[in-house]
Amino acid sequence: MKLTLSVIKADIGGFVGHSSVHKDVLAKVKEVAEDGKDKGIIRDVSVLVCGDDIALVMTHTKGVDSSEVHELAWNAFKEGTEVAKKLKMYGAGQDLLAEAFSGNVKGMGPGIAEMEFVERKSEPVIVFFADKTSPSAWNLPLYEMFADPMNTAGLVIDPSMHEGFIFDVMDAYTGMGIQLKTPEELYDLLVFIGATSRYVVRAVYRKSDGEIAAAASTQKLSFMAGRYVGKDDPVLIVRAQSGFPAVGEILEPFARPWLVEGWMRGSHTGPLMPVAFKNAKPTRFDGPPRVIAAGYQIADGYLIGPSDLFDDPAFDHAREECNKMANILRRQGIFEPHRLPPEEMEYTTLPKVLEKLKDRFKLVETKKPKFSSEGEIAE
Ligand code: 13P
Ligand code: 13P
Ligand code: MG
Ligand code: MG
Ligand code: MG
Numbered sequence: 274m275k276l277t278l279s280v281i282k283a284d285i286g287g288f289v290g291h292s293s294v295h296k297d298v299l300a301k302v303k304e305v306a307e308d309g310k311d312k313g314i315i316r317d318v319s320v321l322v323c324g325d326d327i328a329l330v331m332t333h334t335k336g337v338d339s340s341e342v343h344e345l346a347w348n349a350f351k352e353g354t355e356v357a358k359k360l361k362m363y364g365a366g367q368d369l370l371a372e373a374f375s376g377n378v379k380g381m382g383p384g385i386a387e388m389e390f391v392e393r394k395s396e397p398v399i400v401f402f403a404d405k406t407s408p409s410a411w412n413l414p415l416y417e418m419f420a421d422p423m424n425t426a427g428l429v430i431d432p433s434m435h436e437g438f439i440f441d442v443m444d445a446y447t448g449m450g451i452q453l454k455t456p457e458e459l460y461d462l463l464v465f466i467g468a469t470s471r472y473v474v475r476a477v478y479r480k481s482d483g484e485i486a487a488a489a490s491t492q493k494l495s496f497m498a499g500r501y502v503g504k505d506d507p508v509l510i511v512r513a514q515s516g517f518p519a520v521g522e523i524l525e526p527f528a529r530p531w532l533v534e535g536w537m538r539g540s541h542t543g544p545l546m547p548v549a550f551k552n553a554k555p556t557r558f559d560g561p562p563r564v565i566a567a568g569y570q571i572a573d574g575y576l577i578g579p580s581d582l583f584d585d586p587a588f589d590h591a592r593e594e595c596n597k598m599a600n601i602l603r604r605q606g607i608f609e610p611h612r613l614p615p616e617e618m619e620y621t622t623l624p625k626v627l628e629k630l631k632d633r634f635k636l637v638e639t640k641k642p643k644f645s646s647e648g649e650i651a652e
Contacts, residue, residue, distance in 0.1 A: 276316075276392050276574050277339070279331045280400055280508045281346035282490065283369060283383040285354045286362030287325035291405075293554045294322050301356045302327055305349035314345050316574040323553040323565050324404025325364075326506045327353070330567070332574045337387040343378040350383060368505075384408075384490030386508045388476075393515060396571040399523055399582065401509040403545065405555050405562040406535035408491045408507040409469035410545055414526035415440070415487060416466060418511065418518050419477050420455040425522040433481070433516035441476040442466060443491055454480060469534065470617060479516060487511045506535075524566060524582060530595045532602075536560040540618050541611055543602060546595040549584035561599045 285302075288295035299322060306318045306329050319330040329346050333339065350369055357365035370382035378385060390396075403410055417424040419438040427434045437455045442465050444450070453462040465472040477487040489509045513520045527547040536543035536559060543561040553563045567579035605611035615623060645651040 274334065274391065275336070275389050276571070277333050277336055277342075277387060277389045278398065278510060278571070279333065279337070279339075279342055279346075279385065279387045280328055280402075280490070280510055281331070281343065281378060281383050281385050282326055282328035282402065282506070282508050283350045284326045284364065284367045284506065285350050285369065286357030286360075286365035286367065288360075288362055290363050291325045291559055292556050294325060294327055295357070295360055295362055297360065298353050298357045298362060299327060302329070302349045302353040305352050306331070306345065309345040309349070314341050317576045319567070319569070319576045319579055321400065321402050321565065321567050321579065322550070323402040324506065324555050324563055325367075326402070326404050328400070328402050328508055330400055330569070330576060330579075332571065332576060334574070337389055338377060338379075340376045343376075343385075344374050346383065347374045347378050347381070384505055384508055386488045386490045386510045388485045388488045388510055388512075390485055390512070392571055392574070395514070397513040397520060398569050398571060399511045399513060399520065400567045400569070400579070401511070401564055402553075402567065403508075403562060403564040404506045404553065405539075405543070405560045406507065406533040406545060406564075407473075407505055407539075408475075408489050408509075409445075409466075409473045410507060410533040410535070410562070410564075411489050411509045412466040412469050412472070412474050413531050415474045415477060415489075415509075416463070417526040418523050419486065420459055420462070424525050425518045427518055427522060431516070434479070434518070436479075436481045438486060439478045439480050439483075440466070440474055441478070443473050443475045445471055445473055445491075450475070484516070485512070486517050520568065520582070527564065527566070527583070528588060528591050530591050530598060532598070533562055534613060534617065535562050540613050540623075541602070542613065543611075544595040544598040547583040547588050547591055550581045557599065558603060561595055 303320050309315050310318050315331045315333040317332045321328040354366040368382040422428040440453050442451050473491050475491040490507045511523050530544045532542050533545045545562045545564050548563050553565050555563050566582035568582045569576045569578035602611040643651045
């Protein structure tokens with residue numbers, strides 16, 4: 274029997290500001306999702322929170338892109354938004370861009386990561402969920418998990434992984450995709466996925482049999498192709514063990530923090546901090562960006578879990594390093610490279626400021642400004 278694992282997420286209002294989710298909003302989303310389980314639309318559901326975003330982790334047998342499952346998630350977020358509006362949560366309904374559901378949540382605002390597979394004898398999966406960053410944040414750890422033997426010993430040791438993996442990469446500006454094989458096309462792959470402002474890994478497959486190994490939420494970006502809307506707090510599903518990297522190999526990249534785009538106003542570079550569920554509440558300068566790892570064993574389509582995988586003192590050092598990196602970056606204030614370059618900030622208010630001042634740029638040498646009687650710069 275083929276099982277589908279669908280993770281659909283949205284920010285439907287923040288408590289307080291953009292830092293977390295109010296319990297009443299969460300309770301409503303859970304209630305609607307559980308109701309969908311009682312009605313048989315889905316087999317099981319688990320609800321996760323990271324910062325001001327809510328993710329529905331759902332199992333079912335309806336395949337990827339199921340309109341019934343997508344509609345259930347849409348309705349859960351819609352009803353949650355009503356509660357968020359009543360409590361005047363910040364940005365209530367923020368990620369619900371469409372007025373009414375029309376068959377598929379793709380392009381309607383929520384992020385989606387989905388995969389279909391035959392449940393193995395034992396099926397461990399990890400759902401990563403991040404706030405204050407974008408799907409390209411997964412590029413570096415996916416490379417390490419599936420293509421770097423210095424991270425993943427299994428690439429060398431385990432015969433079922435030894436042939437390598439295929440990365441499905443999307444150009445966020447055009448929506449076009451390319452599939453690259455590792456290890457033989459590794460350097461070509463890195464040309465693209467190292468350019469995180471443009472390219473995102475949307476899935477990874479095992480080369481020997483084409484089995485799906487990982488899927489990320491990039492659909493919103495592809496739908497908007499042509500107009501870059503890169504920042505969307507992302508989710509990632511990774512299957513573990515027996516022909517896939519071990520749980521510890523999948524988590525290992527997060528022990529060495531790196532810099533991602535997002536943080537304050539989606540306009541800054543910051544370290545991605547791996548945290549326990551209870552600490553997924555970004556408040557310092559609306560960050561730094563957070564990531565949680567929810568582990569599940571799937572049994573007959575039921576989600577056994579989640580296990581809070583970053584709730585481990587072995588990640589304390591990474592968290593300390595993130596705080597040090599955050600201090601170094603915050604010293605730069607509004608100056609690049611802490612603040613992203615202007616082309617990365619197209620959806621902020623910066624273009625309006627630039628538009629207002631564009632006529633003030635003149636091809637003249639610098640000179641002492643003259644003031645009008647009102648104190649304005651006269652020429
Ligand atoms: P155990 O001996 O604890 O089962 O560990 C096996 C393993 O492969 C860990 O990566
Ligand atoms: P979210 O995408 O998490 O809502 O963050 C927006 C923001 O502006 C944070 O400062
Ligand atoms: Mg928000
Ligand atoms: Mg968010
Ligand atoms: Mg967001």
